[in-house]
Amino acid sequence: MSVCAAKYHDQLISIRRHLHTMPEEGWSEFTTTAFLVGKLREYGYEVLVGTKVINPDNCLGRSQKVVDDGIERARANGVCEELLKEMGGYTGCVGILDTGRPGPTLACRFDIDCVPVTESTEADHIPAKEGFCSTRPGLMHACGHDAHMSTGLAVAHWIADNASELCGRVKILFQPAEEGVRGAAGMAASGIVDDVDYFLGAHIAMMCKTGEISIKPYGFLCTTKLDVTYTGRPAHAGVEPNAGRNAMAAACNAFVQLLGIARHGSGMTRINVGQLNAGEGRNVIPSHAVMKMEVRGETGEINQYMYDSAVAIIQGCAISQGCEYTIEKMGEAVDLVNDEELVKVLADAGSKVQGLKVRQDPMNFGGSEDATILARRVQAHGGKAAFFVIGADRPSGHHTSRFDIDEGALDAGFEVWANAVEEILGNN
């Protein structure tokens, strides 16, 4: 069986463009999920949604307001009540196809959310020029998850078309809320990958150009995302400032000190406080402050060092101002080393694609990716896992308003995926 993208080329492009017009932020992807569910059912998959694939106890960074808006939008978009009820307030879905023949279980993971970026409408920005720009101001598929979904559906379609020549079982995971590394923990905790023997995930572009794939990416930074809330006591700034407890002062002191955490000698570290909201008004001692921040580390141990150092500063600054504080974990990703068995599968899968260069040299991913949480869960249960990068040229970096991917790279990416599925589930 030789995999050729020709039959799936039009669907790869048209679905990517359709989804590009309708970006949805993490945990609000109800319209997107409904679209994916519809396609998977059309291909003959059993599809699980809602709490069957997401454990509500492990959902990180899920805002009820964003969820409610997403449900309302889905209604307005014509998503049926029955499906919304089935989803039960949780986005994402898993398509399962059992060939009926004994063999391994393979999970293929694709992420589905967008980024809070306003898309460029400049004439030379291809989505603007060709009429598939985001229709939602302030939101954009600026990380290529639209391409991930169209690839995932094309792979699912190919598997269904060729099921008679495959064995074992496949699970197509469409994971919500990757941005901020929030969604994978809930999906992993649902147990949906606990019976998985092989796990594959991929990202488009990043450090790879059109015509190449990276099968040994490294540098998946472990990260913890935190919301820190300081609560003080308001007071009249002229009459009785001494009666106040200044939450903004606690936050500002913490902010400066956090940036000064000593770097770790054993590997890379990162820290950022990206948002700080505080105070009530000019003449009131500020009684509340909320900081959105993150730490990262090259390994779990180094990330933990950054986290512990941050907590000590946050706590110290609360004490110094007589304020209370809470820390809420909003997202989490870990590191990953690809299992050699799957590196070999990917090398073979890539070498079968005409003109594709398989990069076996370690290439720095340089970001965080919560597919690692699912991958590690599979490894913890004795399965094998790998994450790879499908090269694609891009006019502008990820998460920027002029981000776009070279659609010419989608065929090769699809073929790598399908070849890998065939290597793992082929009826040899």
Ligand SMILES: [Zn+2]
């Ligand atoms: Zn991404």
